Amino acid sequence: xxxxxxxxxxxxxxxxxxxxxxxxxxxxxxxxxxxxxxxxxxxxxxxxxxxxxxxxxxxxxxxxxxxxxxxxxxxxxxxxxxxxxxxx
Numbered sequence: 001x002x003x004x005x006x007x008x009x010x011x012x013x014x015x016x017x018x019x020x021x022x023x024x025x026x027x028x029x030x031x032x033x034x035x036x037x038x039x040x041x042x043x044x045x046x047x048x049x050x051x052x053x054x055x056x057x058x059x060x061x062x063x064x065x066x067x068x069x070x071x072x073x074x075x076x077x078x079x080x081x082x083x084x085x086x087x088x
Contacts, residue, residue, distance in 0.1 A: 025075065025079055026070045026075045027070070027072055027075035027076050027079060029061065029062070029067070029070065030067055030070040030072055030075070031072075032061070033058070033061050033064075033067045034067075036054055036057055036058055036061075037058070039054055040054045040055075040058075
């Protein structure tokens with residue numbers, strides 16, 4: 001049986017918020033990092049709350065050096081070869 005507080009963030013105490021757990025491939029991680037950095041560049045100075053959340057998420061990802069070390073084409077080829085997403 002599913003505990004309602006596991007699916008409804010308002011059902012638990014204020015400090016027990018629901019958290020998502022994502023498992024990303026290296027290619028997905030690199031794209032996520034790049035998209036967040038791009039999104040960060042698009043927001044103006046008046047969007048302080050959104051910018052803060054973007055920084056919070058980026059802080060949870062590996063450092064920029066680790067992200068740069070991911071070679072997207074190689075990772076995509078590896079994923080395709082291992083039954084990953086088909087080429088588009």
